[in-house]
Amino acid sequence: MSKLSIAVTKHDHIQGNPDAACSLVEYGDYECPACGEVQTIIKRLQAHFGSQMSFVFRNFPLREIHPWAQPAAEVAEFAGSRGRFWEMHDLLFENQESLDDGLFEALILKLDLSGSDLKRARSSDMTKKRIDADFAGGIRSGVNGTPSFFLNGERYDGPTDQESLAALMEQVLISDGD
Amino acid sequence: MPILTAGTKAPNFSLHVTPDQKLSLSELRGKPVVLAFYPADWSPICGDELSVFNEILPELRTYDAELVAISVDGAWCHDAFAKHKHLHFPLLSDFEPKGLTARAYGAYREADGVCERALFVLxxxxxxxxxxxxxxxxxxxxxxxxxxxxxLPK
Structure with a gap:
């Protein structure tokens, strides 16, 4: 069974209580339809488990089959450098069928990332390095497609519907005596 | 038969890599080789698996390693699948006699008539x-x- 080789740290994009008993890490791609679909499920899990879970998103753009995945990841990371990662992340997934420069410009404007433009967002070495590091760490952890999930560091190979994920998380919480 | 394990000499093969060209394992001698047997072109899991392998080609190059993937699909099927997924490594056809190479590696699923999802590093x-x-x-x-x-020793 593959394990998460890069531990979750404060440098991750993390939602929820970092010390929660359930840590869910997703490796995802903004152009991947299955990653778009799973967004709703994650939000429902977060609503259900509250402070018992944390959620981390890491980049795994499949560049060869999804030409807009890398640019979208760059835009999300750029927004992240301005403290607006999750808003951009959600907007990109909500609009994943129309990813292009026009959309990115509109979203940068919408989030009012003042003084920035798309060119600047996409030319940042820091964001590119972060995406490459996410990807390389994902490969080393056995990420095998998108979305890939790790629950408390173990790769989850089961179905990604809400019931299956929730059942597994309940189990983890019970075995933790939480 | 279980799949061949570390320490075994990899059986040679000569399989179609395009409809009119064959590739032999012996041609790759001198470099590390990754053999990825997989059940079927176009199946969702195989597509994901090969797309991830496709993305690590730059890293494989740092080891001077060659990746080849093998299934029982025909060469024309491989051709269409590779184009669809933008794959930049060869897909070999273990098509006739069907599964002969996979059998030699212990990586053939008799009941299903397809290759196992098996990986070998040579x-x-x-x-x-x-x-x-x-x-x-x-x-x-x-x-x-x-x-x-x-x-691998450097």
């Missing part, structure tokens, strides 16, 4: 140094391959 002399057979419904990812390449 050193530059054609010796198997690592092998792994994944449950057919589980995509193994690429971490095992990279670890095995890392452990």
């Amino acid at each position: 050193d530059k002399d054609g010796l198997i140094t690592w092998s792994y057979c994944s449950p057919v419904a589980v995509n193994p990812g690429a971490d095992g391959i990279l670890k095995a390449l890392e452990e």
